[in-house]
Amino acid sequence: MIKIIKHPVRDSWESLFRPAQIEKSGLEEKVRHILNRVRSEGDSALLDYSEKYDGVRPESLIVSYEEIREAEKFVPDDLKRAISMAKENIEIFHRAQITDEPVIETTPGVKCWRKSIPVEKAGIYIPGGTAPLFSTVLMLALPATIAGCREIVMCTPPDKNGRVNPLILYAASITGVTRIYMTGGAQAVAAMAFGTESVPGVDKIFGPGNQYVTKAKEMIQMYGIPVDMPAGPSELLVIADKTAVPEFVAADLLSQAEHGPDSQVFLMSDDEEMINRVLYEIEKQIHTLPRMSTALEALENSALILFDSMIDCIEFSNLYAPEHLIIATTEPSSVAAGVINAGSVFLGNYSCESAGDYATGTNHTLPTNGYARNYSGVSVESFMKKITFQEVTQEGIKNIGPAVELMADAEMLAGHRNAVAVRLKSLRNE
Amino acid sequence: MIKIIKHPVRDSWESLFRPAQIEKSGLEEKVRHILNRVRSEGDSALLDYSEKYDGVRPESLIVSYEEIREAEKFVPDDLKRAISMAKENIEIFHRAQITDEPVIETTPGVKCWRKSIPVEKAGIYIPGGTAPLFSTVLMLALPATIAGCREIVMCTPPDKNGRVNPLILYAASITGVTRIYMTGGAQAVAAMAFGTESVPGVDKIFGPGNQYVTKAKEMIQMYGIPVDMPAGPSELLVIADKTAVPEFVAADLLSQAEHGPDSQVFLMSDDEEMINRVLYEIEKQIHTLPRMSTALEALENSALILFDSMIDCIEFSNLYAPEHLIIATTEPSSVAAGVINAGSVFLGNYSCESAGDYATGTNHTLPTNGYARNYSGVSVESFMKKITFQEVTQEGIKNIGPAVELMADAEMLAGHRNAVAVRLKSLRNE
Numbered sequence: 001m002i003k004i005i006k007h008p009v010r011d012s013w014e015s016l017f018r019p020a021q022i023e024k025s026g027l028e029e030k031v032r033h034i035l036n037r038v039r040s041e042g043d044s045a046l047l048d049y050s051e052k053y054d055g056v057r058p059e060s061l062i063v064s065y066e067e068i069r070e071a072e073k074f075v076p077d078d079l080k081r082a083i084s085m086a087k088e089n090i091e092i093f094h095r096a097q098i099t100d101e102p103v104i105e106t107t108p109g110v111k112c113w114r115k116s117i118p119v120e121k122a123g124i125y126i127p128g129g130t131a132p133l134f135s136t137v138l139m140l141a142l143p144a145t146i147a148g149c150r151e152i153v154m155c156t157p158p159d160k161n162g163r164v165n166p167l168i169l170y171a172a173s174i175t176g177v178t179r180i181y182m183t184g185g186a187q188a189v190a191a192m193a194f195g196t197e198s199v200p201g202v203d204k205i206f207g208p209g210n211q212y213v214t215k216a217k218e219m220i221q222m223y224g225i226p227v228d229m230p231a232g233p234s235e236l237l238v239i240a241d242k243t244a245v246p247e248f249v250a251a252d253l254l255s256q257a258e259h260g261p262d263s264q265v266f267l268m269s270d271d272e273e274m275i276n277r278v279l280y281e282i283e284k285q286i287h288t289l290p291r292m293s294t295a296l297e298a299l300e301n302s303a304l305i306l307f308d309s310m311i312d313c314i315e316f317s318n319l320y321a322p323e324h325l326i327i328a329t330t331e332p333s334s335v336a337a338g339v340i341n342a343g344s345v346f347l348g349n350y351s352c353e354s355a356g357d358y359a360t361g362t363n364h365t366l367p368t369n370g371y372a373r374n375y376s377g378v379s380v381e382s383f384m385k386k387i388t389f390q391e392v393t394q395e396g397i398k399n400i401g402p403a404v405e406l407m408a409d410a411e412m413l414a415g416h417r418n419a420v421a422v423r424l425k426s427l428r429n430e
Numbered sequence: 431m432i433k434i435i436k437h438p439v440r441d442s443w444e445s446l447f448r449p450a451q452i453e454k455s456g457l458e459e460k461v462r463h464i465l466n467r468v469r470s471e472g473d474s475a476l477l478d479y480s481e482k483y484d485g486v487r488p489e490s491l492i493v494s495y496e497e498i499r500e501a502e503k504f505v506p507d508d509l510k511r512a513i514s515m516a517k518e519n520i521e522i523f524h525r526a527q528i529t530d531e532p533v534i535e536t537t538p539g540v541k542c543w544r545k546s547i548p549v550e551k552a553g554i555y556i557p558g559g560t561a562p563l564f565s566t567v568l569m570l571a572l573p574a575t576i577a578g579c580r581e582i583v584m585c586t587p588p589d590k591n592g593r594v595n596p597l598i599l600y601a602a603s604i605t606g607v608t609r610i611y612m613t614g615g616a617q618a619v620a621a622m623a624f625g626t627e628s629v630p631g632v633d634k635i636f637g638p639g640n641q642y643v644t645k646a647k648e649m650i651q652m653y654g655i656p657v658d659m660p661a662g663p664s665e666l667l668v669i670a671d672k673t674a675v676p677e678f679v680a681a682d683l684l685s686q687a688e689h690g691p692d693s694q695v696f697l698m699s700d701d702e703e704m705i706n707r708v709l710y711e712i713e714k715q716i717h718t719l720p721r722m723s724t725a726l727e728a729l730e731n732s733a734l735i736l737f738d739s740m741i742d743c744i745e746f747s748n749l750y751a752p753e754h755l756i757i758a759t760t761e762p763s764s765v766a767a768g769v770i771n772a773g774s775v776f777l778g779n780y781s782c783e784s785a786g787d788y789a790t791g792t793n794h795t796l797p798t799n800g801y802a803r804n805y806s807g808v809s810v811e812s813f814m815k816k817i818t819f820q821e822v823t824q825e826g827i828k829n830i831g832p833a834v835e836l837m838a839d840a841e842m843l844a845g846h847r848n849a850v851a852v853r854l855k856s857l858r859n860e
Contacts, residue, residue: 079840082833089536089830096534097544104526106519106791114527117770119804131842167840203804221651224660226804245856251849258845290844336819340547344818350853351822354846358837359830361536362818374549374633374656376816386806388792389766391777392785400519400789403512407788410509410597412561414720415688416784419681423780426675 002253002265002282002299004275006306017320018264018369019301021233024211031186031215038190043197049187054128056162061198063164063180068173071166080170083134086359087174090142093361097380098146109396116384118148123192123202124177126168127209128157128184135357137171139364140206140378145176147383152177153192153202157184185209186216193220204228206365206378228378232369233262236353237322239313239335240278242271244328245349249274250281252326253302254295255354261297266320267304268313275304314338321372324353343372397423432683432695432712432729434705436736447750448694448799449731451663454641461616461645468620473627479617484558486592491628493594493610498603501596513601516565516789520572523791527810528576539826546814548578553622553632554607556598557639558587558614565787567601569794570636570808575606577813582607583622583632587614615639616646623650634658636795636808658808662799663692666783667752669743669765670708672701674758675779679704680711682756683732684725685784691727696750697734698743705734744768751802754783773802827853 008016024030037045043061051057075083103113122144126136137154144152154177156164164182172180181199183191189209195201205217206228214231221227236256240249253265269275282299286292307313314335317325321341329335332347339345343366344356357364365378376382392400401420408416438446454460467475473491481487505513533543552574556567567584574582584607586594594612602610611629613621619639625631635647636658644661651657666686670679683695699705712729716722737743744765747755751771759765762777769775773796774786787794795808806812822830831850838846 079836082836085537085830085833086837089540092536093534093542096532099529102526104523104791106522107515110519110785110790112523112791114809120770133841135837135841218652222648224799224801230654247852247856248849251845251852255843255845255849258843285848288844288848290842295845332821339817340550342817344820347819347821348823350824350827351820352827352849352853354838354843354849355540355822355827355830355834356818356820357846358834360540360820360822361534361542362820366818367815369654371654372815372817374815377818379544379816381811385797385802385804386809387769387772387802388774388796388807389777390774390781390786390790390792391762392781392790393778394780397780397782397785400515400785403515404785404788406509406512407516407565408784411563411565412720413685413688413784414718415681415685415725416787418715418718419678419685419782419784422677422681423782426677 002279002302002304004279004304004306007308008305013316013319016303021262027211027215031212031219034186035190035216035219038187038196039194046183046187046191046196049185050158050183053185054157055160056158058158058162058182061181061183063169063182068169068180071169071173074166075170083138083171086135087138087142089359089361090138091146094143094146094380107396107399109393109399110390112388112390114386114388116386118384119203120149121151121153121200121202122149122383123205124152124154125188125205125207125209125213126154126156127213128159132165132167134167134171135364136208137168137177138175141172141175141177143363143378143380144383147380149383151179151200153179153181153200155181155183155188155192155199157188158182186212189213189216189220193223193225204383228365228382229367229375230369230371232371233264234259235264235322235368236324236326237266237268237317237320238326238328239310239317240267240269240274241310241329242274243330244274246274246277246281248349248352249278249328250285252352253282254285254289255352256324257295257298257302258289258291261294262301263298265298265302268307268316270307270309270313272306275306279304310335317342321370323366323368323372326351326353341373343367343377394427398427432709432732432734434709434734434736437738438735443746443749446733451692457641457645461642461649464616465620465646465649468617468626469624476613476617476621476626479615480588480613483615484587485590486588488588488592488612491611491613493599493612498599498610501599501603504596505600513564513568517568517572517604519789519791520568521576524573524576524810537826537829539823539829540820542818542820544816544818546816548814549633550579551581551583551630551632552579552813553635554582554584555618555635555637555639555643556584556586557643558589562595562597564597564601565794566638567598567607568605571602571605571607573793573808573810574813577810579813581609581630583609583611583630585611585613585618585622585629587618588612616642619643619646619650623653623655634813658795658812659797659805660799660801662801663694664689665694665752665798666754666756667696667698667747667750668756668758669740669747670697670699670704671740671759672704673760674704676704676707676711678779678782679708679758680715682782683712684715684719686754687725687728687732688719688721691724692731693728695728695732698737698746700737700739700743702736705736709734740765747772751800753796753798753802756781756783771803773797773807824857828857
């Protein structure tokens with residue numbers, strides 16, 4: 001069960017952070033072998049791996065339009081409406097991320113600007129398994145579509161019957177995914193990185209996965225294919241004062257704990273009674289969860305921590321850089337103002353993490369494992385790159401040219417100076 | 431000398447692209463050894479490597495304030511004024527990249543927004559060697575300062591006398607660099623990644639370098655330290671019609687060719703006379719360059735290509751994804767509208783690349799090697815991450831809660847549903 005820690009000294013904080021993850025032995029060699037085989041053998045390697053790992057050799061790697069159309073029938077109407085609402089909120093929030101940038105005249109005759117352009121082909125990986133992560137389809141395909149990617153390729157493993165969960169197919173069909181392939185694991189990442197006869201190579205790869213997928217995403221960066229972000233187990237940190245609702249806080253901690261045995265959750269509070277009451281609620285609620293054993297394992301890595309002050313809570317949180325941060329205090333925005341490292345922040349008693357996981361409109365693909373210090377979550381920008389432009393007129397080159405000549409000289413780049421000199425000379429001769 | 435190619439068939443285009451780079455044999459093992467040694471031995475490893483590679487064991491790794499103050503005396507006043515102008519333009523363009531994002535109400539009672547926060551500590555690497563790349567100090571330290579990084583750590587190798595070029599120190603002193611260390615190569619990257627007794631570990635590492643530096647930057651990403659972008663040799667592609675000025679185009683191609691023997695330059699035109707005249711100008715101008723032998727080597731990888739139409743020129747360019755693209759045509763903006771892959775684009779006869787290298791205001795740290803397909807150049811955002819926030823009121827959770835419950839159920843995450851359910855229940859009971 002989760003432990004209670006009181007007034008930990010600052011030097012001990014980091015010892016509470018993320019237990020070291022144990023990598024499967026030989027993982028890197030195994031994944032390297034998969035990458036190389038897919039690169040050289042293409043589709044036939046994908047089919048072999050499917051037979052080996054998914055227990056089925058699909059007749060076709062690409063999911064047919066018929067299967068996609070059929071899938072819709074398996075989605076109940078109320079769930080369709082729920083997904084449609086989530087989709088709309090995600091679209092509203094992400095569309096606002098598309099902004100026009102102004103043209104800046106830095107010196108008379110020198111205009112500079114930037115233009116955002118989508119990457120042409122985005123690759124999305126959606127894990128298989130019992131729980132169909134259709135919400136992740138929304139969170140990745142919608143920003144890609146809003147960015148304007150020409151192709152949105154999705155890979156997901158088939159089940160034992162050679163099929164993809166209908167919820168995944170339905171979500172893909174309403175979010176702009178252009179092609180769906182039945183292939184999973186490291187081999188799917190390899191297929192999207194290198195391209196095969198069926199699967200097109202993409203410009204960037206997104207999405208969660210197991211250790212094989214994660215390692216493959218890490219390794220294909222060496223081939224120049226960027227990925228959304230480094231992966232790690234999911235995390236939640238709650239900062240609560242005495243005005244929080246223990247039942248809510250406990251439910252939030254448990255919602256994160258059920259994700260996986262390596263999840264980590266923290267409650268920090270300046271109120272000892274709050275901590276005791278949350279503990280009581282956790283013990284009460286955990287028995288109702290189908291994934292109780294997973295949650296129990298996760299709670300072993302976790303803690304309820306009593307601090308002297310809110311200042312300490314915020315400092316701990318910034319040092320930890322949580323993926324999710326709930327602030328359940330009287331004035332959440334004043335606490336939020338102190339947050340410098342976090343993936344996504346939830347303010348007030350009614351902003352539960354699971355609302356953000358599905359439907360507030362923010363993206364749920366977030367930096368874990370402390371990467372919130374130097375990475376952002378997925379956004380429309382994740383599917384775009386920015387090109388800079390400049391237009392220098394005759395007046396402009398007269399204004400900045402002599403300075404460029406001096407600097408090029410100082411860097412001993414005579415050719416750089418000359419490119420300006422020939423232009424200034426021609427203007428003097430006019 | 432540079433070759434002329436006429437009407438190449440589409441299938442042959444890619445064979446003209448970037449010759450394969452040859453990696454020094456054993457590079458990865460050597461760099462791994464350096465990373466490990468710096469990680470375990472800290473400063474003493476840095477000093478040993480300096481003795482070995484820089485030919486000097488500096489008395490102190492940190493550059494003293496006195497040295498920095500002294501440096502200013504070695505910078506001529508006219509160069510100071512030139513640097514000051516470049517600095518101002520870079521600041522004007524980069525400051526405009528800081529924008530406030532609106533709060534978006536996605537559903538009544540559900541507000542979402544993003545906030546940009548600087549990474550705390552930025553690390554900047556500046557190579558040594560004969561040419562002092564002070565312009566790169568401006569291009570990296572100014573955006574970091576504008577982003578608001580708390581620490582901007584700069585590493586650069588000492589010369590044989592244990593000193594840093596005064597231009598580098600001067601540029602650092604006027605751009606907000608907070609600490610300067612005399613250490614170079616892969617060991618400098620390791621120091622900024624892991625931290626040593628003297629050098630603080632940073633959140634992200636920027637800057638150019640030789641094969642050792644590049645490989646070290648590639649490898650430290652495995653430890654979760656992001657870098658600005660993957661590196662490669664510098665490139666320029668010029669699209670010119672008959673209205674271009676051959677003397678200018680030749681000077682531009684040569685300014686890029688002098689960078690290094692592995693640089694690559696292309697001219698594409700729909701006008702055969704333009705190609706012949708540019709070739710003539712190249713042959714004329716190249717003899718004036720102190721770095722002629724470097725430029726000659728680079729021209730061996732390069733080509734002047736005659737295409738049937740501007741459309742083909744643009745298509746070739748987008749496929750190649752050049753670091754720098756000059757458009758010297760009658761209507762450069764109509765050609766620019768078709769550009770989807772490029773680092774930085776220069777419009778018109780007076781927009782030479784070297785102007786952008788120093789002083790237009792755009793950043794000169796750009797994606798090479800085809801990475802312009804999926805990476806942006808350095809900007810203020812490179813030194814920041816974005817945190818999402820959401821605030822859900824009682825009304826908000828009533829609006830989106832039931833949909834979240836349905837979706838959590840469909841993903842078999844009962845704990846996620848429960849976090850919403852306890853809130854909805856409490857509101858019904860009120």
